[in-house]
Amino acid sequence: MNKIIMNQLIYSKLTTKVFYFLFFLIGIIIPKTAFCQEITLQVGVTTIGLNEDFEVTVTVKDGELKKYSEFPKINGMNKAEIYTSQSINFVNGQVSKTQAVTQRYRASRQGSYFLRPFTMTVNGEKVRHAGASIDVKGKSTNTNPFDSFWGKTENTEYISVKDDAFFAITTNKNNPYTGEGFTLTMSFYVAVSNRATLNFHELGEQKAEILKQIRPKNTLEENFNIIQPVPEKVVIRGKEYRQYKVYQGVFYSLSSQKITIPAIPFKMVKYDVAVNSQSIFNQMKENIKTYYSKPVSITVKELPAHPLKDQVPVGNYILKEQIASKNLKTGKSVQYQFRIEGEGNLSVIDKLKLPKTANFDFYEPTISEMLRRNNNTVYGTKDFNYYIIPNEPGFYPMKDYFSYIFFNTRKNDYDTLASKITLSVTGESRKNASIGNADLGSFYDRINDESNSLSSRNEITWEKYGINGIAILLLLVLGLSILVGKKIRQKDLDEE
Numbered sequence: 001m002n003k004i005i006m007n008q009l010i011y012s013k014l015t016t017k018v019f020y021f022l023f024f025l026i027g028i029i030i031p032k033t034a035f036c037q038e039i040t041l042q043v044g045v046t047t048i049g050l051n052e053d054f055e056v057t058v059t060v061k062d063g064e065l066k067k068y069s070e071f072p073k074i075n076g077m078n079k080a081e082i083y084t085s086q087s088i089n090f091v092n093g094q095v096s097k098t099q100a101v102t103q104r105y106r107a108s109r110q111g112s113y114f115l116r117p118f119t120m121t122v123n124g125e126k127v128r129h130a131g132a133s134i135d136v137k138g139k140s141t142n143t144n145p146f147d148s149f150w151g152k153t154e155n156t157e158y159i160s161v162k163d164d165a166f167f168a169i170t171t172n173k174n175n176p177y178t179g180e181g182f183t184l185t186m187s188f189y190v191a192v193s194n195r196a197t198l199n200f201h202e203l204g205e206q207k208a209e210i211l212k213q214i215r216p217k218n219t220l221e222e223n224f225n226i227i228q229p230v231p232e233k234v235v236i237r238g239k240e241y242r243q244y245k246v247y248q249g250v251f252y253s254l255s256s257q258k259i260t261i262p263a264i265p266f267k268m269v270k271y272d273v274a275v276n277s278q279s280i281f282n283q284m285k286e287n288i289k290t291y292y293s294k295p296v297s298i299t300v301k302e303l304p305a306h307p308l309k310d311q312v313p314v315g316n317y318i319l320k321e322q323i324a325s326k327n328l329k330t331g332k333s334v335q336y337q338f339r340i341e342g343e344g345n346l347s348v349i350d351k352l353k354l355p356k357t358a359n360f361d362f363y364e365p366t367i368s369e370m371l372r373r374n375n376n377t378v379y380g381t382k383d384f385n386y387y388i389i390p391n392e393p394g395f396y397p398m399k400d401y402f403s404y405i406f407f408n409t410r411k412n413d414y415d416t417l418a419s420k421i422t423l424s425v426t427g428e429s430r431k432n433a434s435i436g437n438a439d440l441g442s443f444y445d446r447i448n449d450e451s452n453s454l455s456s457r458n459e460i461t462w463e464k465y466g467i468n469g470i471a472i473l474l475l476l477v478l479g480l481s482i483l484v485g486k487k488i489r490q491k492d493l494d495e496e
Contacts, residue, residue: 037063039122041129043115051139053080053104056115056129058122061098065123069202070288071103072118074134076111080104082286107136158272158285163196165189167266167291169214172376175299178256179314180409181222181345182298183376184214186247188229188266188291192240199269200229201288206267207246216251216259216298220345222371222378224248250378252314252345253300261296303407306414314407315344319417320381321402328390330427338365338384338402340417344409346371346382354401358431361389362401391430396423 037060044055054077058068071079083102107113117131166189173182186207190198215221229244253259270289303309320339328334340349346369354362363386371380390396398419408415 037061037123039063039125039127041120041127043129043132046132047135047137049137049139050107050110053106054113054134055102055104057100057102058120058127059098059100060122063097063099063123065099065101067121067123068101069121071120072115074105074113074115076113077105077107077134080106080285107134110136110138112136157275159275160270160272160287161196163198163270163289164191164194165196165198165268165291167264167268167293169261169264169293169296171296171298174297175301176253177301177303177314177407177409178253179303179345179348179407181250181252181315181343181378183248183250184261184296185245185376186210186214186293188244188246188268189234189236189241190231190244192233192242197271197273199271201267201269203229203246210264210266211247213264214261216253216257218255218257219251219253220347222250222252222345222373224250224373248376250373250376255300256302257300259296259298259300261298263295264293266291266293304413306407308405308414312406312414313344313349314409315342316408316410317342317344317406317417319404319419321419321421323421323423326421326423328423328425330390330393330425330430332427333387333389336386336388336398336402338386338404338419339381340384340404341381343377343379345378346380349382349404351384352402352404357401359390359392359394359396360401361391363387363389390423390425390427393425393427393429396425397421398423 040059040061042057042059044053044057046054048054054074056071058065065084071082073079081104083104084100113134113136115132115134117129119126119128121127167187168189169184169186171182171184173180176182188200224247226245226248229246231242231244234241234243267288267290270287272285272287274285303314306312317340320341322337322339324334324336338352340346351365351367365384365386368383368385369380371378373379398421401419403416403418405414405416407413
């Protein structure tokens with residue numbers, strides 16, 4: 001026994017040592033960058049010459065500089081170039097990575113300037129700076145031997161290259177019916193012949209703000225969920241463009257209304273090109289240009305008068321149906337599929353209201369739906385799968401049971417999807433099957449053999465005596481067990 005205990009102690013100590021060793025090893029192998037990143041905002045020298053730049057720098061240590069918001073404005077100073085830098089250091093076997101982006105500011109005259117307290121969002125984290133007071137003196141005579149490499153000593157001139165691009169919000173329908181889908185598309189178009197260099201500016205933030213303005217009220221939305229704009233070649237008035245779709249969605253208005261979307265601003269980064277720079281870093285200068293879409297007006301009109309005007313779905317639908325066999329026998333089930341397919345809001349299409357009939361038993365359908373978003377529309381199918389049991393022989397056109405009324409946007413009128421299948425049913429009538437075929441079982445077979453005399457429920461019978469006897473016996477066994485247990489326990493205590 002002692003040997004077993006000693007082995008357990010040795011095993012426990014060994015396990016603990018292995019655990020600590022692994023923990024130490026993980027601490028060495030995994031770098032700090034896996035756990036944290038340090039983000040700082042810094043400003044450069046605040047007393048500068050008229051020929052020198054003031055700098056604001058965002059630095060990310062032990063991480064990647066993925067995204068940052070716009071640098072602050074300084075009244076009286078112009079934004080100049082933006083530079084990025086990166087450094088990797090190896091200290092005690094660990095890797096430390098630093099990335100930075102620097103915005104330069106230039107003053108046109110001597111004087112005092114103020115950088116007010118500001119906040120920037122870097123990699124999703126808000127970083128605040130207290131601001132600074134900037135004193136601009138006369139031209140500085142100090143030179144740095146590396147300034148020519150960075151392009152600081154040269155008076156770089158830039159020209160603005162004319163861009164051939166525009167921003168647009170469009171709809172595929174200006175007069176849809178209530179419940180009819182219309183598509184809103186938000187895109188940026190760049191001509192194939194465009195020479196200017198353009199890039200998206202804070203696309204996610206802009207998109208979220210614009211959608212707050214253009215989403216129509218009292219509508220249902222089917223979003224195409226565009227994550228990244230992908231260029232598609234299109235031709236507009238005989239001219240080739242690359243279309244970058246930023247957002248696309250189909251809307252179904254729940255009531256007649258007028259929807260007005262005003263001119264919406266959209267910012268892009270546009271680069272000016274240097275004409276006399278000797279530095280590889282001064283070739284382009286970043287500017288923000290704002291484009292405006294044209295206003296959009298959509299008038300949603302009411303459906304024509306109809307008893308089911310407020311209940312029927314709206315769209316362009318066709319019927320597809322399937323059945324295992326058209327020749328049936330009474331009492332034998334068959335599966336039938338009623339599929340509605342086409343363009344429209346399938347979510348509002350409910351199961352059919354079947355008429356009550358003794359000719360068939362209709363079971364509740366299983367329902368499935370599939371959607372495809374493509375070519376400015378939402379197209380899909382909705383399946384209703386029924387089990388049917390015929391009860392009476394005869395010929396039955398299924399349109400008497402399976403039909404669906406909707407407003408057809410292609411015909412601009414109400415329409416009906418009606419089954420084209422006719423069933424031929426043979427066999428015996430099952431009108432009385434629910435009674436005649438019921439097997440009442442052996443209970444009813446004993447009716448004639450049983451006595452019809454009344455007896456008291458309080459009458460004591462041998463069954464009651466037996467049950468009571470068993471209960472008393474169980475109580476005695478339980479009591480005896482408890483008594484024996486107490487005596488054994490007391491004996492153990494006395495021996496101790």
